[in-house]
Amino acid sequence: MSNWVNVCDLHDLDDEDVMxxxxxxxxxxxxxxxxxxxxxxxxxxxxxxxxxxxxxxxxVIECPKHNGRFDIRDGRALGAPVCVNLKTWPARIANGQIQIQIEA
Structure with a gap:
């Protein structure tokens, strides 16, 4: 079972940013x-x-430690030093809120 969880107001996260x-x-x-x-x-x-x-x-998100990069759309590792993909979660904008769908 999975459910949608509110993360924050859409305006709390700027474009081309991560939280x-x-x-x-x-x-x-x-x-x-x-x-x-x-x-x-x-x-x-x-x-x-x-x-x-x-x-x-x-x-692309670039890790602050060794500059490993991942595609934020599917978690794909884009080269050394990272070789294991990130797990991704469905995300959406609903009623002005950013939500992610997580496993219960």
Whole structure:
């Protein structure tokens, strides 16, 4: 079973930005780019660094520690040093809120 969880007001996350969202003992990274929102696990698969401190460039998040890059749309690892994809979560904008769909 899964459910939609409110993350924040849409205006709290700028375009081409990322924020940390903690829920149920898990950390997520929530992104906004070009009118769309995306969500992934919040820690880099390489050394478990928080991606919320990284840089969003178009559809790519760059980890702040070793510059590993992931596609925010599908979590795909885009080259060394990262080789394990990020888990992604459905995200949407509903009633002015960013929401992610997580497993219950």
């Amino acid at each position: 940390r969202f903690d829920h149920g003992g898990k950390t997520y990274a929530v992104y906004r780019y070009d009118g769309h929102v995306y969500a992934s696990d919040g820690l880099c698969t390489h050394e478990k660094v928080h991606l919320c401190d990284g840089l969003v460039m178009e559809h």
